Amino acid sequence: MERIQKLISRAGAASRREAERMILAGRVTLNGVAVTELGVQADAADEIAIDGVAININQAKRYFLLNKPKGYLSTVKDDRGRKTVVDLLPEVTEYIYPIGRLDYDTEGLLLLTNDGDLMNGLLHPRYEINKIYLAKVYGKVQPDQLKVLRSGVNLEDGLTAPAAVRLMDYNEQADWSKVKITIHEGRNRQVRRMFAAVGHEVMALKRIGFAGLTLTGVPRGNYRELTVDEVAKLKEIAGKPGKQYE
Ligand code: URA
Numbered sequence: 001m002e003r004i005q006k007l008i009s010r011a012g013a014a015s016r017r018e019a020e021r022m023i024l025a026g027r028v029t030l031n032g033v034a035v036t037e038l039g040v041q042a043d044a045a046d047e048i049a050i051d052g053v054a055i056n057i058n059q060a061k062r063y064f065l066l067n068k069p070k071g072y073l074s075t076v077k078d079d080r081g082r083k084t085v086v087d088l089l090p091e092v093t094e095y096i097y098p099i100g101r102l103d104y105d106t107e108g109l110l111l112l113t114n115d116g117d118l119m120n121g122l123l124h125p126r127y128e129i130n131k132i133y134l135a136k137v138y139g140k141v142q143p144d145q146l147k148v149l150r151s152g153v154n155l156e157d158g159l160t161a162p163a164a165v166r167l168m169d170y171n172e173q174a175d176w177s178k179v180k181i182t183i184h185e186g187r188n189r190q191v192r193r194m195f196a197a198v199g200h201e202v203m204a205l206k207r208i209g210f211a212g213l214t215l216t217g218v219p220r221g222n223y224r225e226l227t228v229d230e231v232a233k234l235k236e237i238a239g240k241p242g243k244q245y246e
Contacts, residue, residue, distance in 0.1 A: 012114025108207035121238025132209030137200040
């Protein structure tokens with residue numbers, strides 16, 4: 001037996017958070033009876049429906065790697081009708097959602113899946129998943145600033161964890177620096193805020209690596225399905241599938 005919100009997310013019908021909201025809004029039924037509390041449990045033999053439509057708990061899992069361009073929201077739907085990353089995978093019929101977020105103006109590697117267990121595992125801070133970014137910033141980043149970025153930056157939500165940071169390029173004429181930075185936290189606008197805190201506004205930001213995966217062979221705006229081996233490796237990194245991370 002498992003909580004209904006977990007079964008819904010496993011079925012790929014919504015993320016676990018969205019499922020909780022749906023339950024509280026009275027949109028979910030268990031064997032025809034409305035469920036409005038979050039603690040109710042069920043199993044694969046039960047019929048769970050959202051807005052009267054039964055979900056398929058054993059739906060096949062799909063895993064995609066997207067090279068997100070700027071100008072797309074990392075959500076499934078936007079109330080204001082803006083483009084979302086899901087619009088970039090029009091052939092995919094399953095209800096997939098992004099694993100984590102890239103800002104509207106950030107480009108690069110984003111995974112999408114309907115596997116709620118893997119998503120929750122990869123997002124849990126305990127697993128310290130590496131995220132590698134290339135940041136182009138105004139001005140010349142000085143060695144002492146690189147040191148601060150490496151050892152921890154004091155942001156309003158606390159000190160950042162140690163990061164790997166390397167100055168890749170400095171363009172003297174245009175006065176910008178390119179810096180490769182690897183972090184494993186996933187705070188809101190973290191890289192932009194880290195650079196701002198040491199006095200360098202980010203001009204452009206691209207995620208080039210996530211959990212050992214790269215953008216190789218995937219041009220901007222395109223995507224590919226992960227291989228069986230890649231999925232197996234992600235599951236290994238994210239702990240045992242099916243484990244609770246609450
Ligand atoms: N850090 C940011 O500032 N933005 C992102 O999109 C990702 C990491």
